Amino acid sequence: MQLLVSVRNSEEADVALSSGVNILDIKDPSRGSLGPASGKTIEDCLSLKTKFARQPESSVHFSCACGEVSDESPRWRDWNFDGRRVNFLKLGLSRLRNAPNWTNKWNETRSEIEGQIGTADETRWVAVAYADELVAQSPPIEDVISAAADFGCAGVLIDTFSKQSGRLREIVADDVIERYCHRIHSHGLFCALAGKLQPKDIAPLSVFPVDIIAVRTAACENGDRNGHISEKQIRTLLTELGNPVSNYR
Template identity: 35%
Template sequence: MSSTRKDKELNLQHTQLLVSVRNGAEIAPAIMGGCEILDFKDPGRGALGQVDETTLAMLLEYCRQSSVTTPLSMALGELCEWKTEQKGLKLPPEISYLKLGFSQCGESRLWVKEWRNLIQRIEESSGHQHEWIAVAYADWKRADSLSPFEILEAASENRCAGLLIDTFSKQNGRLLDLLSPDFLSELIELARSRELKIALAGSLRIQDLEILADLKPDIIGIRGAACFGHNRTSEIQESAVRTFRKQMNFSRESMRSG
């Protein structure tokens, strides 16, 4: 095995795997398969679809009863949805990471102020300071969002814990179809200089891991790759999660070919 190949395998051993689940039945397969961050998301409601209050209560109850110790994350949808729908949801302190997108904010001059107000509103309600993850879209123009570099700078100034690069549309290209490794590398280097964790998602597949190993993200997020037939709206499969995590850790085929 070449040293280059070995380095790539070791790099991804230190990258955490985030798996998005939509109900309690998907938690055990995700964790048993090797999930290291458990994310709550409704894939039927978009890239960052927020689970409803009843589902959230059931997910948290499952975690409590099963003594789940895996860090918890939750998608909160888009900033514009909180403004137009006047959402209300009390988030418990068990949820460490909160992800928020900025579609339809491309022409807004007030989006950063509105975001700060939302953070204050949620944390006053929960009585807890969460770790916020700003979401930038690879297809930001389609999403009418801001460029990843603009969101990165705002995240740095807004005491965020990290930056997630995802895809807004799940029908118009995967992450590595839309952004080149050089673009992502520059973005990741800048994020690290701002002390932000960097997460990559967007219909990622096992075959993407060699490129991702060079990029060395802190977190890789999957939904479709964890599901039957790579269909993000089907059920999570333990075997699919385990295969993906195993490939992140170590590849016997890579050893042979190296």
């Protein structure tokens, strides 16, 4: 399994990259589960690719949270960074549960974002399925998995919309998580899990076909998702994942 850590600025990105994360995710956690960062913040984080150029660029992938399809004033409309430098983009589906044409809205917004920032063939979309789907009022997880396969996504992230809803493994039973993972893989997509996961969750989840563990809270000092990213916490997570801990400095 690989480790994705969400960061809110270039200082945190520097710490995460130096600690050896596999995927650097850029977002604004104060704006929600998929809160989009400002264009300048994203550009500042992407500029660190030059600093860590001694490592093969493929060793670290970059992803961006784009917010929700239903956002009335989406922040991505002001983005001006080069989207070709991003590997993965994520867009949420909250408040679309009862929309009969939610896949159309999703695809239209994805196309608009691609047109805003420009993307390369290597830039792929990750579908986000919320485990607390009734709170999020998002489409059922099974439907999101099917849509991800139908519309060319690289993978599916199962996350929680509200951090007050509880942790992923409190909301969804382990056997159900395992079934979702197998379903995602059956479509040839990668499977990522998030939702206030902690180091103690890694061993139980490692027996499932999970490709990526995505965290924010577990990588922060004192487990405060609004706090600062901690190198010590990241290295603990990497050790639990069985990944060699490296230093990119």
